Amino acid sequence: MSFFDQIKRMLPRSFLNDSMRNMKGIYQSIALQVDDLDGAILDGQKQLFIDSATWALPIYEAEFAIKLVDQSNEVARRNNVMAMSRGGLGATPASITNVLKSYGYSTRILEDFSGYTVTIQFNDFRGVPPNLGDLQTLMTRFIPAHLQLKWSFIYTQHRELRSFTHAQMKSMTHDQLRTQLPTP
Structure with a gap:
């Protein structure tokens, strides 16, 4: 929830209606800065841990x-x-x-x-x-x-490939077979 949403919940509805555009704009700009500050603090905290x-x-x-x-x-x-x-x-x-x-x-x-x-x-x-x-x-x-x-x-050994058919292995190259097993 943004800071502006929190402000709206605390203030009376008449305080943020169309006749009070200036107040609403001020609160929106303050809320935007508070949200940015909150994000920067959280990002700074993330940087403290590898x-x-x-x-x-x-x-x-x-x-x-x-x-x-x-x-x-x-x-x-x-x-x-x-x-x-x-x-x-x-x-x-x-x-x-x-x-x-x-x-x-x-x-x-x-x-x-x-x-x-x-x-x-x-x-x-x-x-x-x-x-x-x-x-x-x-x-x-x-x-x-x-x-x-x-x-x-470690590389794939021939005995590991014995259980696979040629059809299962034909889509793989020799280099791929050296490092991974075919899907059954």
């Missing part, structure tokens, strides 16, 4: 020194900021998993101490994630420089 920030994202990105590699939308940029805010815990497998969880990925961290490598294995995403550039940039900030970072991706 999950709902829009125009404040560059401020958060500057705070965490985030440089965008991929052309990211707002959701991906929020994920970057959220990951950086969660990442101050060091390079433990739990903290890396937590950071990648903010992107919506379920991962497993494989450490090879003798080979000085860390492998990030995706558990629930088929193919290469579209924001891999951002993930690589982010992980190079967390993982110590003496460790090599490797990525392990």
